[in-house]
Amino acid sequence: MADTTSSLSGTGSVPQTRDRTERRVLLSLVLAFVTWLIQAVGVGPVLNLLGQAVALGIENLFGWVHIRIPVLSAYQSLLDTATETLGFLRYLPWAALALAALFVGLLFRQGDGFRWAGNRLARKSVGWIVAAALLLLAMALSSLIDDYGKVGKVVAGFATRNGAFLAAFCLVAALALAVIGSSGILVTRAGALERVLVGNVTAKVAALPMILVAMGIFFGGTIWTIAYSFTNSKLLPKEHFVGFDQYARLWGEPRWMVSIENLAIYGVLSLIFQLVIGFLLAVLLDQKIRFENTFRTILLYPFALSFIVTGLVWQWILNPDFGVQHIVRSIGFESFVFDPIYDASIVIYGVLLAALWQGTGLVMCLMLAGLRGIDEDIWKAARIDGIPAWKTYLMIIVPMMRPVFITTLVIIAAGIVKVYDLIVAQTSGGPGIASEVPAKYVYDKMFLGQNLGQGFAASTMMLLSVLIVLIPWAYLEFGGKKRG
Amino acid sequence: MGTSISVRDLVLSFGSVQVLKKLNLEVADGEFIVLLGSSGCGKSTLLNCIAGLLDITDGQIWIKEKNVTWAEPKDRGIGMVFQSYALYPQMTVRGNLSFGLKNQRLPKAEIDKRIARAADVLQIEALLDRKPGALSGGQRQRVAIGRALVRDVDVFLFDEPLSNLDAKLRADLRVELKRLHNQLENTMIYVTHDQVEAMTLADRIAIMRGGQIMQFASPKEIYSRPANRYVADFIGSPAMNFVEGTVADGAFTCAGHSIPLDGYEFTPTGRAGGPAWFGIRPEHIQTGEQAEAMPFRTEVEVDLCEPMGAETQVWASFADMQFRFLVDFALDLKRGDKVSVGFDPARASLFHKGNEERM
């Protein structure tokens, strides 16, 4: 009995040697693709910049005890020798592709002959061949496409540079599929190659935009900006490495220091006030009151408005000649002073006032959802225990809502670092530089000051501050679940 | 023995919907009462009204001879146990038990004494320093009961406390609850939709439907003399068989059959007769030799057999109505077999066709 079952499962699965060969084909293909990507999209310079920065960092790691580890020069000379002697590396994609083809040949020998008729993967294989043909076609017609506007130019340029390699890549993949598809052994379980190249292929294609955006923009873009923050790029990005100069200059800039100070004041206060006020308002709305919907609509509508609208309205309300100060003075308090638009020392509190108006409704809504999510029996139990409502909130409900509080905190914090539009609209950073914030510093340096390097360094600092908030939270939120 | 809880003309409406309709309920001291009904019948609502968690529209509630209609839940002298346990998740078991007491500003020694006693009764001493998250469902429910216990009150209210547990655990805790009641001799009101729980636990069962109590009596009475057709149909598994016909001259007649009603205890209104439902429980129908001894006998043809383990449920038609009875599993019946069946009309129930009340 036991014998038959084991032999049955044996016939269905791929023999180990073949499986190993399949993995080798796959690995060579991946190697070919990655090395091609590094050359085609210009990953090289970015990696080089990061490498130099890391080397410089290590070199100065013990600078405070006057110990320097000469890593940077070692890195430089290593890289120089590498580019000189390992120049053939630029043929690596082709070499890897040839290797993959070799392994496909091995796969063919390990199989039991080749059949096209009745080949399980014939259609998929043809798909790859068609892709290769299209690439070659684009290459051949590149001079023609070139005339079709800017997009045509981009496609044509891409095809001329990379068409041959990608077509070859597709052909090897097609060949591999045709070979494993003709083998009769693989009936019940797909091998490594088939799983990657065929299995779920529609879903993979459908998810392609996400993969491209995630890797290309979010991951790639972030790395790119970090790398170029170590250059002295001015109007255009340059690959001239200047170490941490941009950061040193950044922290020496009064304007940046004011920005950081403002962000700290604004951030801490708006975190506290939004959480406290938002929670209190949610508690008030949770008292089974009449007109709950009306109140909620009123408290949330500013959130639908843009920061620009918010900033402009508050600029007008706080206008010293017509707004609050003027009115209080006109009812008799002649010496009343409240000018958070033109008074540099309190301007950030004026922004805070507007931000609270705009954002507290959201916090209130999140908190209310959290309150409503609490088991009603808890309230009943507390009433029977005779615990007053305020004490129930403080001792039982708030601790139970900890996840909601943490999530809300992260959302507010991520929003705080990004704050830009509100400042631009309400104060334009003024008076002077009194209400500057880091996001505005980045924009001004990048797009107005023709000082890209400063902009990159400043935005990298912003990223760092967000990561400090984000990583512990992600660890708590997702790392904790795996353990539980 | 005095009255523990007295619900008088209780009305509860939400807007124009009347959820409880002029309801009356008298519970004696130390009684175990079960409120039984299908979902939406108002049983949990009634319990919440007694606890003071819902404001009633009209009527009065008395607990221990005191009018508590307007009293706060904490002042009513009750403890309550919920289906979802409703333990305070961030406090230890000890914290859960003591939180209410601390709030009453009881001396610490007294609190410790009460917790020790409750922990002893419920055998949760080992769990006192754990948090609810680290407890199993059964343990959590024990702690929830403990929270009611430490309040040192006369009346316990249970809102479907066992519904979230699996079948085995539910049976175990049921026995423990019964034992607890015997030990404490408190008044308990227990809401459930499970008739086995109701039958096994209750001194008296109140069967509810549409915000009214259909019958309030001991389990035995409810089973053997249901007050109306709804109760008869609701209680018992498999459900009671009903045949439509007329009662006249001490006999029930229906499509070609006449069943003599010797020995049936008529209610005062029932003796007059008229159109009626005749109800007989499947387990009261005898077959084969035992049927010979029964006052009423007939022969029926088998339609369908459902083996259920110890017994087999047989469907047959009688007087153009489908009805069922139980036979021993060893008896091998097939579709089309003729079986002689018989029963004692004294164990049957008769209901008026119009108002469905017992005759």
Next chain:
Amino acid sequence: MVDIAPHAHQPVADGPRGKRPKPLFSLRNIVVYGTLLLVSAYYLVPLYVMIVTSLKTMEEVRLGNVFSFPRDITFAPWVKAWAEACTGLNCDGLSRGFANSVWILVPSVLLSIIVASVNGYALANWKFKGADIFFTILIFGAFIPYQVMLYPVVIVLRELGVYGTRTGLVIVHTIFGMPILTLLFRNYFTSVPEEIFKAARVDGAGFWTIFLKIMMPMSLPIFVVAVILQVTGIWNDFLFGVVYTKPDTYPMTVQLNNIVNSVQGTKEYNVNMAATILTGLVPLVVYFISGKLFVRGIAAGAVKG
């Protein structure tokens, strides 16, 4: 043994009966409603100020205070804000920005929702190896300050030849709307019972058939939530508009800011407020129409983030 003899019902006695009496003006009610009314006033004042200022003549604005009600109502500021106000060399008012914003809004909303819903569906129901890694990066992307990605996107758009055009901004909105929308759709599709999906596969439906014939008709509400989220988000955007477009193609928010905060000429506060209301009108209308769905959108987008 307990006494189980039936008790006679006791009649209703004197004393408390029926509803617990609640005074209308209890301390609790005064505190709750008083606070809420006060807070509501704080929230409504800016809207009121915007409206009354936009209906005053400039003389009256200079005389009175921002809260006073206009003596003679004039709609001239509105007309001027819409058709005549100047930004730089263009003097055709906000109408140009409005047209740009609509031009950007419609394709951005459609495109981002199509892409994100298909992504979310692929992630929820057709899990493949590595999908979670990309998804995690995507979600991190929602929190990373956009400033870090601003310039790389400039390069990409320039390479594609759409930098400074409305098409470029559509692409940008599609990219940056992806994290939150994908999350929204993935969470929703995950909550659909898997049996429905399995039954459809047994019936021989493929990736696209299941999506178009089964999932999409089932998830109309979440599509509405996504539309609300995107319409308000894209309409209110300022940063991307100012970075990726040129004066001719500026969306409404950027143009509004340029009109109001321009340093040339005398400040016409009534025109400014009219322009501000006009810009805020689209999201406000969406908000008041959508009501609960708006709340659901931000709750779904935020709490699960």
